[in-house]
Amino acid sequence: THQWRGIIEEYRDRLPVTDTTPVVTLREGGTPLVPAQVLSERTGCDVHLKVEGANPTGSFKDRGMTMAITRAKEEGAKAVICASTGNTSASAAAYAVRAGMVSAVLVPQGKIALGKMGQALVHGAKILQVDGNFDDCLTLARALSENYPVALVNSVNPVRIEGQKTASFEIVDMLGDAPDIHVLPVGNAGNITAYWKGYTEYANDGMATRRPRMWGFQASGSAPIVRGEVVKDPSTIATAIRIGNPASWQYALAARDESGGFIDEVTDREILRAYRLLAAQEGVFVEPASAASVAGLLKAAEQGKVDPGQTIVCTVTGNGLKDPDWAVAGAPQPVTVPVDAAAAAVRLGLV
Numbered sequence: 001t002h003q004w005r006g007i008i009e010e011y012r013d014r015l016p017v018t019d020t021t022p023v024v025t026l027r028e029g030g031t032p033l034v035p036a037q038v039l040s041e042r043t044g045c046d047v048h049l050k051v052e053g054a055n056p057t058g059s060f061k062d063r064g065m066t067m068a069i070t071r072a073k074e075e076g077a078k079a080v081i082c083a084s085t086g087n088t089s090a091s092a093a094a095y096a097v098r099a100g101m102v103s104a105v106l107v108p109q110g111k112i113a114l115g116k117m118g119q120a121l122v123h124g125a126k127i128l129q130v131d132g133n134f135d136d137c138l139t140l141a142r143a144l145s146e147n148y149p150v151a152l153v154n155s156v157n158p159v160r161i162e163g164q165k166t167a168s169f170e171i172v173d174m175l176g177d178a179p180d181i182h183v184l185p186v187g188n189a190g191n192i193t194a195y196w197k198g199y200t201e202y203a204n205d206g207m208a209t210r211r212p213r214m215w216g217f218q219a220s221g222s223a224p225i226v227r228g229e230v231v232k233d234p235s236t237i238a239t240a241i242r243i244g245n246p247a248s249w250q251y252a253l254a255a256r257d258e259s260g261g262f263i264d265e266v267t268d269r270e271i272l273r274a275y276r277l278l279a280a281q282e283g284v285f286v287e288p289a290s291a292a293s294v295a296g297l298l299k300a301a302e303q304g305k306v307d308p309g310q311t312i313v314c315t316v317t318g319n320g321l322k323d324p325d326w327a328v329a330g331a332p333q334p335v336t337v338p339v340d341a342a343a344a345a346v347r348l349g350l351v
């Protein structure tokens, strides 16, 4: 019996590890690439969802975190720190447990989803809520890692990008080549940087005949890359990507330009529409930020930017259970029935 061994073992020759590196893993990666029937019909393309919410802590961050915590352990670190809108902190906290390390996380006060806070708490992270936004948290985390004995595991740590690039390998391994277009939500811009690196390495080594165009989408209230300037007070219901000054900004521009792609914005309304469509019509429950990729694809299709017949992959970055408030909000309250099959059948419209 074989199970997926985690991204470091599966792609060992493409990652910065040696035979003696102490691998810290929860067997992340190997996530489903799910054909999206309704999105394919709407666009006339062959659309797939890379379901990253299926990772051990429920988001793509685990790919980078297995690398970051592994390398921190190899270097003898006893403690790690990160700034986070929630998912990075959940992942760092879990992998730190596996490594026997202390984790410290800095989150923007009141702006992280309850599920993510619960994960950091139950994994025993030391949590500080910062009176500021994510960008302030990252500034603080960098300062602490420079002046105190604690390793920074945000995506400004280059080994995080190395781990996250493996998602591109999995997609090419599954499809037999790179897609024509790859669509991602963009926050701190580490992931779009990582995917582009992965596709580029595979193409350079002859594992793919081409590289996709990279399409990134920010939330309208938090769209510094689209605007071309830092957003001082970012806002969006998609708290995971509520970021006004992305650390990997320049790399995201490079991915966009080298691939012939673009980075655009989607409104919170468009995000929620895509969020509901994914759940109600594709059977895939994601968190709001993840729906930004699909919202972007639908927007581009409505603008006539999507030629039919192409292969398209949308990464949906995090699990819907992280932030269920938006699933419950606005939905009708279920009715209560007695223990009576006839009454239940009437309520269910079966008779």
Ligand code: F0G
Residues within 6 Å of the ligand: 059, 061, 083, 084, 085, 086, 087, 088, 089, 155, 185, 186, 187, 188, 189, 190, 191, 192, 240, 241, 287, 289, 290, 317, 318
């Ligand atoms: N989707 C989700 C669910 C995320 O949590 C993030 C980032 C992104 C998309 C954007 O990815 O930053 O690489 O462009 N979350 C970080 C965090 C900031 O702290 O969990 P990115």
